[in-house]
Amino acid sequence: MPSGYKIINPFVGEQKQQVKEVTTAFYKKYYNDTSTRRLILGSSPARRGTAVTGIPFEDAKHLQSETGIFIDKFYVNKSSSGFLYDVMKEYGGCKKFYTDFYMNFVCPLGIVRINAKGNEVNCNYYENKKLQETLYSFIISAIRSQINFGIDTSVCYCIGSGENYAFLSKVNSEYNFFNTIIPLEHPRFIMQYNSKRKDVFMEKYINALCS
Template sequence: MPGQTTVADRILQFNAELAETTLELPAGFTVINPFSGPLTDRVREVTTAFYRKYYADDRPRRLVLGSSPARRGTAVTGVPFEDASFLESVTGVDVDGYAVSRPSAGFLHDVISLYGGRDKFYADFVMSFVCPLGLVRTGPKGNEVNCNYYENKTLLKALRSFLVDSLKRQLSFGIDTSACCCIGSGENFTFLSTVNEEEGFFEKIVPLEHPRYITQYNGDRKEEFVNKYLSAFGEQGD
């Protein structure tokens, strides 16, 4: 089957399967599923155009895994870590008003540019998440705030089988398992490493600090972290 389909086909099929996913979560936690939400048609247009552009081949790629989509970013657009304005320009789909540019996307844009640009980067990597659906929790004032799968032990227990199964399914994209880059050097790396010890998904996992941590708290060290990302990706740019 891998020889008869492209990486784009497999990723889009995975997204279609996510659209049918329902999860039983503890009280106070909610799933944001861009593939079955109110903007499903537009998300399908964006993701189809994006993946057909960059993944219309059968080339093995390495995974870059974040924790879970941000509620106003990937959890809405369906494309991991990408800037909304870029998605609009590359797909021709109007995304104004339903997604915002995130600091993470800006940092990664700079890294990808130094790597050699999006064509080169996406030929080598697939950006995704350990938890491919967005999560929010109800705050003290009744408002919804971003939530990571590992923030609550009860939540993690409820999600664990889904997370492991999602990782297995993402490997079926045709992934080079010699190394995986993990965005989030704390809890995300810890959980992914634990699962990897049990399942043997990757030969090694390389932890990377989250772009939000870099941009908000270590902006003066940005060049240091950019070089760390480039080293992890195996390129120092031209």
């Protein structure tokens, strides 16, 4: 990694056993089959979200309710996963949603930047050109691996209609992973800046996922 950046991998370190238990319980509950699913890709995991739990877009509070496993020290409910849970409920519930979709990230490992005060802050793989170049081959490999899970490549839903969508579209034009990519606004953007229009964005999500 370039100087000042660090990868967060939930499957190594002091939390790895707990992460293994949580991910095993979750994936056995929702993915223990051979169904073909469509792919939903965010940019990269948040350092106190998926980068800790190991499960895309799932925070600790929701995971406890879904798996019965308490994630110590990280019991935080995030607005992004809260919005997506509302979308799942509207779609027909978690079971139906996860039967039809697989969620992950363009860069499936978390990235943090060390700021001037020495603190770790969230960042995305597209933050600067050098970081993007460093992670490029890993990103391509990760997308290929996820497609090999048994993904319907006719469409990919991109969470993040700005830089994440632009990068994924560029990659797709070179590698032809998907027939089409549909951009969707990031839940954090919706809840932080457009919460009063939440229903409008939820309808957009549902219409896209049901098309």
